[in-house]
Amino acid sequence: MNQDVSQASRFSWRLFWILFVAALLSVLATIPFAIELLAGVLANAQLPAIPFPLLVLIGAVQNLALLGLFVGLGLKLGSKLNLGPKLTQAWLDGSLKRSEVWSNLRTGFLTGLALAAILLPAILTLASQFPKLPFVSAAQIAVWKRFLVCFYGGVYEEILARLFLLSLFAWVINRSWRRPGYLASSAFWIANLIVAVLFGLGHLPSASLVMPITAPVVVAALLLNGIAALAFGWLYRRYSLEAAMAAHFTTDFLLYVVGPFFL
Numbered sequence: 001m002n003q004d005v006s007q008a009s010r011f012s013w014r015l016f017w018i019l020f021v022a023a024l025l026s027v028l029a030t031i032p033f034a035i036e037l038l039a040g041v042l043a044n045a046q047l048p049a050i051p052f053p054l055l056v057l058i059g060a061v062q063n064l065a066l067l068g069l070f071v072g073l074g075l076k077l078g079s080k081l082n083l084g085p086k087l088t089q090a091w092l093d094g095s096l097k098r099s100e101v102w103s104n105l106r107t108g109f110l111t112g113l114a115l116a117a118i119l120l121p122a123i124l125t126l127a128s129q130f131p132k133l134p135f136v137s138a139a140q141i142a143v144w145k146r147f148l149v150c151f152y153g154g155v156y157e158e159i160l161a162r163l164f165l166l167s168l169f170a171w172v173i174n175r176s177w178r179r180p181g182y183l184a185s186s187a188f189w190i191a192n193l194i195v196a197v198l199f200g201l202g203h204l205p206s207a208s209l210v211m212p213i214t215a216p217v218v219v220a221a222l223l224l225n226g227i228a229a230l231a232f233g234w235l236y237r238r239y240s241l242e243a244a245m246a247a248h249f250t251t252d253f254l255l256y257v258v259g260p261f262f263l
Contacts, residue, residue: 026155033149074163086240112250132211139260154249196229
């Protein structure tokens with residue numbers, strides 16, 4: 001029995017590398033979209049003092065190190081609270097059931113569909129008030145580039161926001177309440193709310209590159225992104241990280257690939 005517990009708590013490097021590579025590929029998938037969206041900003045940007053290739057290398061090393069931290073610490077803390085990529089772990093363990101895959105992905109897709117049904121009308125209304133909204137700018141970009149960028153939200157943002165941040169805050173709050181090994185619902189929802197606020201604020205820096213950030217923009221970012229983040233967090237705890245990824249990808253697909261056709 002002790003041996004089984006030891007094996008269950010052992011860090012899975014195979015799981016780490018699967019998530020690390022998936023997150024890295026999702027970041028690379030944003031390049032065509034980002035280059036076109038930020039073409040004007042990049043053209044007017046001041047050249048740095050250091051050689052550009054060296055700057056890129058330094059940035060790549062820093063971001064790879066941070067990604068490794070997000071994945072590694074997220075897996076470690078999540079496993080203490082029964083959170084994480086449960087489907088992938090079960091697949092690696094040889095215990096994955098088809099019914100579990102269907103249940104997780106179906107719930108994720110349906111949640112993404114429901115979120116898009118709520119968020120898309122709100123974003124279309126905002127687009128008439130804020131013509132420089134990233135959503136409006138994205139509508140002019142090729143569909144295949146908008147499709148690729150959905151993987152960034154579905155994979156990288158879920159690893160950062162749910163696997164790392166939500167696991168971290170939930171673990172800290174849970175530990176402060178002296179509930180090791182069991183994630184109290186109140187601790188989870190406080191952590192989920194904190195991450196939802198951070199998730200909303202985290203979208204403002206990229207938006208500031210194409211539009212001025214005003215109080216209404218901040219409120220809209222917090223409200224719309226916060227609603228989605230709370231739902232993704234619930235899926236992360238109730239089902240798995242993969243369910244949250246499926247919901248996030250579905251939401252982004254309906255907003256950024258399908259949504260612009262309603263403009």
